[in-house]
Amino acid sequence: MLQMDAAREGxxxxxxxxxxxxxxxxxxxxxxxxxxxxxxxxKNRLSSHRAVGLGEGLRTKINANIGTSADxxxxxxxxxxLDAAVxxxxxxxxxxxxxxxxxxxxxxxxERSPVPVGTVPIYQAAVRARxxxxxxxxxxxxxxxxxxxxxxxxxxxFVTVHCGVTLEVAEHCRRTPRIADVVSRGGSxxxxxxxxxxxxxxxxERYDDLxxxxxxxxxxxxxxxxxxxxxxxxxxxxxxxxxLTVISxxxxxxxxxxxxxxxxxxxxxxxxxxxxxxxxxxSLCDGAPFYVLGPLVTDVAxxxxxxxxxxxxxxxxxxxxxxxxxxxxxxxxxxxxxxDVREGVYTLRVAAHAADVGKGIPGAREWDDRLxxxxxxxxxxxxxxxxxxxxxxxxxxxxxxxxxxxxxxxCGEFCAIRKMTQVREREGG
Amino acid sequence: MLQMDAAREGxxxxxxxxxxxxxxxxxxxxxxxxxxxxxxxxKNRLSSHRAVGLGEGLRTKINANIGTSADxxxxxxxxxxLDAAVxxxxxxxxxxxxxxxxxxxxxxxxERSPVPVGTVPIYQAAVRARxxxxxxxxxxxxxxxxxxxxxxxxxxxFVTVHCGVTLEVAEHCRRTPRIADVVSRGGSxxxxxxxxxxxxxxxxERYDDLxxxxxxxxxxxxxxxxxxxxxxxxxxxxxxxxxLTVISxxxxxxxxxxxxxxxxxxxxxxxxxxxxxxxxxxSLCDGAPFYVLGPLVTDVAxxxxxxxxxxxxxxxxxxxxxxxxxxxxxxxxxxxxxxDVREGVYTLRVAAHAADVGKGIPGAREWDDRLxxxxxxxxxxxxxxxxxxxxxxxxxxxxxxxxxxxxxxxCGEFCAIRKMTQVREREGG
Numbered sequence: 001m002l003q004m005d006a007a008r009e010g011x012x013x014x015x016x017x018x019x020x021x022x023x024x025x026x027x028x029x030x031x032x033x034x035x036x037x038x039x040x041x042x043k044n045r046l047s048s049h050r051a052v053g054l055g056e057g058l059r060t061k062i063n064a065n066i067g068t069s070a071d072x073x074x075x076x077x078x079x080x081x082l083d084a085a086v087x088x089x090x091x092x093x094x095x096x097x098x099x100x101x102x103x104x105x106x107x108x109x110x111e112r113s114p115v116p117v118g119t120v121p122i123y124q125a126a127v128r129a130r131x132x133x134x135x136x137x138x139x140x141x142x143x144x145x146x147x148x149x150x151x152x153x154x155x156x157x158f159v160t161v162h163c164g165v166t167l168e169v170a171e172h173c174r175r176t177p178r179i180a181d182v183v184s185r186g187g188s189x190x191x192x193x194x195x196x197x198x199x200x201x202x203x204x205e206r207y208d209d210l211x212x213x214x215x216x217x218x219x220x221x222x223x224x225x226x227x228x229x230x231x232x233x234x235x236x237x238x239x240x241x242x243x244l245t246v247i248s249x250x251x252x253x254x255x256x257x258x259x260x261x262x263x264x265x266x267x268x269x270x271x272x273x274x275x276x277x278x279x280x281x282x283s284l285c286d287g288a289p290f291y292v293l294g295p296l297v298t299d300v301a302x303x304x305x306x307x308x309x310x311x312x313x314x315x316x317x318x319x320x321x322x323x324x325x326x327x328x329x330x331x332x333x334x335x336x337x338x339x340d341v342r343e344g345v346y347t348l349r350v351a352a353h354a355a356d357v358g359k360g361i362p363g364a365r366e367w368d369d370r371l372x373x374x375x376x377x378x379x380x381x382x383x384x385x386x387x388x389x390x391x392x393x394x395x396x397x398x399x400x401x402x403x404x405x406x407x408x409x410x411c412g413e414f415c416a417i418r419k420m421t422q423v424r425e426r427e428g429g
Numbered sequence: 430m431l432q433m434d435a436a437r438e439g440x441x442x443x444x445x446x447x448x449x450x451x452x453x454x455x456x457x458x459x460x461x462x463x464x465x466x467x468x469x470x471x472k473n474r475l476s477s478h479r480a481v482g483l484g485e486g487l488r489t490k491i492n493a494n495i496g497t498s499a500d501x502x503x504x505x506x507x508x509x510x511l512d513a514a515v516x517x518x519x520x521x522x523x524x525x526x527x528x529x530x531x532x533x534x535x536x537x538x539x540e541r542s543p544v545p546v547g548t549v550p551i552y553q554a555a556v557r558a559r560x561x562x563x564x565x566x567x568x569x570x571x572x573x574x575x576x577x578x579x580x581x582x583x584x585x586x587f588v589t590v591h592c593g594v595t596l597e598v599a600e601h602c603r604r605t606p607r608i609a610d611v612v613s614r615g616g617s618x619x620x621x622x623x624x625x626x627x628x629x630x631x632x633x634e635r636y637d638d639l640x641x642x643x644x645x646x647x648x649x650x651x652x653x654x655x656x657x658x659x660x661x662x663x664x665x666x667x668x669x670x671x672x673l674t675v676i677s678x679x680x681x682x683x684x685x686x687x688x689x690x691x692x693x694x695x696x697x698x699x700x701x702x703x704x705x706x707x708x709x710x711x712s713l714c715d716g717a718p719f720y721v722l723g724p725l726v727t728d729v730a731x732x733x734x735x736x737x738x739x740x741x742x743x744x745x746x747x748x749x750x751x752x753x754x755x756x757x758x759x760x761x762x763x764x765x766x767x768x769d770v771r772e773g774v775y776t777l778r779v780a781a782h783a784a785d786v787g788k789g790i791p792g793a794r795e796w797d798d799r800l801x802x803x804x805x806x807x808x809x810x811x812x813x814x815x816x817x818x819x820x821x822x823x824x825x826x827x828x829x830x831x832x833x834x835x836x837x838x839x840c841g842e843f844c845a846i847r848k849m850t851q852v853r854e855r856e857g858g
Contacts, residue, residue, distance in 0.1 A: 070841035071832050098843050126843070174856070179801045181849045188845035192852050230845075231801035232786065232794060268801075270794070271747055271787030297743065297783035299797035299804070302812065303821035307739050307779045314726065314740045318700055332804070332812075333822060334829035335838040350736045354726035357661065358700030365661060365699070368728035372608045372660035372697075375728070375761070383731065383761075392732035393762060400763035403500050409764040412498035414527050414555070416617035416659075420610045423621050427603070 002218045003041050004258040007034035015041045015051035023058050024362045033057070037251070038287040040260040042092070042116045042158035042220035049116045049157055052091050054262060055289035059361050060317040060352035061091035063118070063291070063325045064345050066109070072335045073100030075108060081341045082109055088345035088389070090326070094118040094160075098127055098185075107154055116157040118222060121147035122186045122203075137193055141202030149213055158220040160264065161210065162186040163203040164246040165226035170194055172242035173227055180230030180268075187226025207250060211257045220260040222291060223247045228267035231299055235269040236277055248284040262289040262323065265316075269295040274312055278319040291323040292316050296331075305331035306344050310351040317355030324348050346389050353388070378406050378417060431647045432470050433687040436463035444470045444480035452487050453791045462486070466680070467716040469689035471521070471545045471587035471649035478545045478586055481520050483691060484718035488790050489746040489781035490520035492547070492720070492754045493774050495538070501764045502529030504537060510770045511538055517774035517818070519755070523547040523589075527556055527614075536583055545586040547651060550576035551615045551632075566622055570631030578642055587649040589693065590639065591615040592632040593675040594655035599623055601671035602656055609659030609697075616655025636679060640686045649689040651720060652676045657696035661728055664698040665706055677713040691718040691752065694745075698724040703741055707748040720752040721745050725760075734760035735773050739780040746784030753777050775818050782817070807835050807846060 006013050012020070012027045016034060019041055020027035030053070033039035039055030054061055064085035066078055078097070085093050095109045095117060102124060110117050125147040129139045148159055165187055173182065173191070182188045190201050203210065214221055227243045229235040247263055254261040263285050269277050274295060281290045294309035295316060301308050309327035317324060328336040328344030336344065356364035367386070374382035380397070387393040400409045407415045435442050441449070441456045445463065448470055449456035459482070462468035468484030483490055493514035495507055507526070514522050524538045524546060531553060539546050553576040558568045577588055594616055602611065602620070611617045619630050632639065643650055656672045658664040676692055683690040692714050698706050703724060710719045723738035724745060730737050738756035746753060757765040757773030765773065785793035796815070803811035809826070816822040829838045836844045 069838055069843070071836075071838035072829065072841075099841060123843070179798060180805050181846070181853070183845050185840055185843050185845050188848040188852070189843075192848055195852050195856060231804075232797045233801060271743060271783045298779060298786060298817075299801045300782065300815065301779045301817045303816065303818050303825055304775055304779050307736060307776050308783065310736050311740050311743045311780060311783055314700060315744065330825055330829075330839070332839070333825040333837060334831075337829075346730075346733055347736050350727060350730045350733050351740060353729065354700045354737065354740055357727060368661045369608060372662060372728045375660075376609050386729065387732065388727075388730045389732050396732055396759055396762040400501065400759075400766075402763075407500075408762060409498055409500040410759070410761070411614055412500040412528060414498070414552070414614050414618075416612050416614050417610070419617040419621055423617070423624050424610070427624060 002215060002258050003034055003043070004037070004260055007031045015043055018051045019053035023053060025057070037255045037261065038289070040220055040262055040289055042118070042260065043218065044152060044155050044157045045218045047110070047155040047157055050114055052116050054323045056287060058322065060355050061323045062089065062345060062348045062352055063092045063094055063323060064090040064341055065094045065096050065325060066341065067095045067097035068099040068102070068105060069335050070099040075100065075105050077338070078105055079108060079112060080338045082113055084338045084342045085345050086113065086115055088342045089349055090115060090345045092116040092118060096120055096123065098123050102127060106151065110155045118158040118160065119151045119156045120160040120186055120224070121151045122162065122189055124150065126189050136189055137196040139193060141206055144202050145206060145209060145213065148210065152213060152217040152219045156219070158222050158262070160186065160222045160224040161203050162190055162224040162226040163201065163207055163250050164223060164243040165190045165201050166204045166246055167194055167200050169227065169243045169246055173239040176237050176239040178237065178239065179233040182227060183230025184224065184226045184228055186224055190226060207253065211254055211259050214259040215257060220262065221254060222262045222264055223250055225264045225266065228265065228293065230268055232268050232270045235266060236273050240266070241280070244281065244284050251285045251288045262291045265290055265292040265321070266295045267293055268299055269297065269312060271297045271315065274315045275319040278316050278321050282320050289322040290320065291325065292321045293325040294327050296327065302332045303329055305329065306347040310347050313348055314351035314354045317352055318358045324352055349388060376417060431644060431687050432463055432472070433466070433689055436460045444472055447480045448482035452482060454486070466684045466690065467718070469649055469691055469718055471547070471689065472647065473581060473584050473586045474647045476539070476584040476586055479543055481545050483752045485716060487751065489784050490752045491518065491774060491777045491781055492521045492523055492752060493519040493770055494523045494525050494754060495770065496524045496526035497528040497531070497534060498764050499528040504529065504534050506767070507534055508537060508541060509767045511542055513767045513771045514774050515542065515544055517771045518778055519544060519774045521545040521547060525549055525552065527552050531556060535580065539584045547587040547589065548580045548585045549589040549615055550580045551591065551618055553579065555618050565618055566625040568622060570635055573631050574635060574638060574642065577639065581642060581646040581648045587651050589615065589651045589653040590632050591619055591653040591655040592630065592636055592679050593652060593672040594619045594630050595633050595675055596623055596629050598656065598672045598675055602668040605666050605668040607666065607668065608662040611656060612659030613653065613655045613657055615653055619655060636682065640683055640688050643688040644686060649691065650683060651691045651693055652679055654693045654695065657694065657722065659697055661697050661699045664695060665702050669695070670709070673710065673713050680714045680717045691720045694719055694721040694750070695724045696722055697728055698726065698741060700726045700740070700744065703744045704748040707745050707750050711749050718751040719749065720754065721750045722754040723756050725756065731761045732758055734758065735776040739776050742777055743780035743783045746781055747787045753781055778817060805846060
């Protein structure tokens with residue numbers, strides 16, 4: 001039975017029970033949110049991945065994009081990225097491979113991952129068409145839907161589908177002055193396909209068939225924002241919002257069929273528009289879980305885009321975004337390395353946790369308080385144990401050993417914490 | 430003539446003209462803000478450092494803390510940190526040395542720095558008292574004020590003085606339940622001193638003498654927040670706000686004497702309280718420039734505290750904070766290395782710039798647009814030239830050379846930007 005169907009009958013599945021327990025929530029409340037579609041648990045009925053909840057009132061989750069490109073396509077490296085992402089605390093991974101044996105890579109990732117796995121099946125369709133020598137523009141509707149089914153059969157839990165890039169939306173985009181035009185790979189494939197074939201986007205036209213397929217596997221759909229802004233200048237513009245109005249329709253249609261749905265968001269958004277961007281998605285899409293890529297709050301920081309994404313992600317999550325796609329320091333420059341993946345996950349976890357504290361998610365602030373209590377006691381072992389990334393914290397401290405084990409080399413003997421302990425002891429004594 | 434006195438007579442000094450031109454502002458407007466005290470230009474009349482404006486309507490500035498501790502006190506390393514900070518774009522540096530020959534270190538930094546230099550003279554007084562074998566608690570009022578004068582004579586442009594940590598405020602702190610008590614070094618020195626001597630803080634008691642000295646050198650005072658929160662749990666509490674109400678009085682008294690004043694702020698602040706923290710300073714201190722340390726939006730991220738500070742700093746700057754003290758990845762773990770300094774400055778510059786874009790600071794968004802236009806044209810040379818940190822951007826790209834020079838290894842041949850260029854060319858042709 002599908003998660004959403006079960007929830008609508010008031011039944012808590014094993015996955016719901018697990019998520020409720022993990023999040024410290026009342027399971028009844030969770031069931032209601034799943035029934036309404038404001039929370040989803042992306043889990044293919046064929047997969048044995050961990051049940052992870054995304055949405056209203058839950059802890060903000062992090063996704064790590066991994067996968068090959070034609071320029072760098074080594075399976076072992078991708079599995080090492082998967083391990084690094086999971087170890088760093090990613091709640092989900094997406095395999096975006098477009099290079100090498102992408103079927104084998106996807107299957108290996110699905111097999112090995114303990115967390116939900118997402119993909120973008122149109123990449124598969126495009127790569128196949130290209131390898132067959134037909135070129136992407138000759139993809140058929142069946143190629144596109146077939147790729148989704150192939151991924152579903154492999155146990156993928158959620159798929160990005162750019163169903164909102166319709167002919168009408170493409171026309172909006174053409175009329176909207178943009179600096180960066182279309183920066184989504186899937187979006188650009190469909191823009192080219194529609195421009196060449198003069199026909200409607202098959203993922204929109206055959207949306208009902210897609211929903212049937214999703215029902216078969218309890219596949220969650222992530223409605224991709226093919227026209228997401230790729231520059232601050234393009235944020236919240238008519239092209240983006242036109243697509244979001246179509247996505248709104250698609251959310252309601254999916255929910256009517258009991259298909260769990262999340263909505264993807266930007267991209268590049270100036271700081272003062274991040275909240276509006278989240279608010280708009282929440283109102284247009286009736287509170288559907290919002291999955292944002294960053295957003296990046298500046299275009300000028302290649303090499304530091306993980307930081308821009310952490311700023312945007314924290315503000316977005318505070319405003320209601322539920323699922324943050326990480327951005328690594330390599331963004332805009334190269335395919336991320338294993339180290340980039342690790343840094344990206346931890347960096348976005350800072351953002352997610354900060355937002356969870358700000359929103360009052362149960363249990364979030366307690367972690368900070370525990371660490372600060374250990375810090376107050378100069379209990380370094382406990383400080384490091386409780387750190388987001390104990391390995392990095394330990395390495396930093398070990399690289400600069402203090403003369404006095406109780407202190408650190410930042411303030412040395414002038415440690416305020418130790419001094420205040422002495423002051424208070426004298427006062428108390 | 431003092432900056433503030435000149436401004437009040439409606440005269441624009443060379444420094445004001447330089448700041449106005451640098452910021453793209455009308456000089457008359459700037460003169461008015463300096464007269465009111467909502468903008469300051471910290472520049473000792475003996476110093477030849479660059480004139481940098483801090484405050485209302487100006488670009489958000491970054492300070493880099495450098496300096497030795499008793500555990501790590503090498504002059505050459507500190508000068509290398511100074512160079513790295515300036516090269517990375519720090520607008521000011523503070524020398525917080527407490528180890529080695531701190532007089533020589535300070536003078537070398539003042540001599541070499543092109544940007545304004547700040548210090549915390551009470552460290553000097555404390556180190557001297559300790560080295561004399563007297564212990565910090567035996568510092569006299571003259572020791573404390575004398576240290577300020579020594580720094581002023583050396584050409585330091587701004588000094589942190591914890592004048593707001595009065596006996597009454599200390600009592601407030603004692604009655605306020607806190608996890609981290611007092612984490613400011615200067616604050617803890619004064620707490621200890623007052624507890625031992627049972628006397629008022631000399632920096633408060635002799636504030637008028639301090640202001641006289643400031644007038645002599647046109648020294649800017651930065652009213653330190655000795656009770657800044659060192660844990661999320663302590664943010665915006667009675668201890669912090671009690672000190673801020675005293676600082677409010679001190680701002681008005683300094684302004685009445687024509688002494689330029691900035692106010693220091695937290696610290697550790699949960700995301701949802703950052704804006705309130707800035708609003709409170711702005712209302713209590715009549716719009717005095719606000720200089721925040723981060724703020725850090727989580728306690729759990731040692732090793733990633735620069736990221737937490739970038740999140741907090743961006744939100745604070747957007748809300749009106751004017752001057753962000755960087756936090757490096759080494760915060761809470763060790764004295765920062767040269768690399769930590771560089772990473773800290775660039776990371777906080779992402780935050781400052783993002784806020785400047787959000788606030789509509791003149792010229793800020795244009796930078797993003799220029800870079801995005803270069804990206805749209807696949808003009809990699811220009812993208813790297815316009816990047817915040819061109820060296821890092823180039824290193825990332827060079828480490829993963831694409832098969833096709835026009836692309837990068839992230840998407841390889843499936844580059845959306847190139848595809849869209851082709852689509853648009855066909856449409857246009």
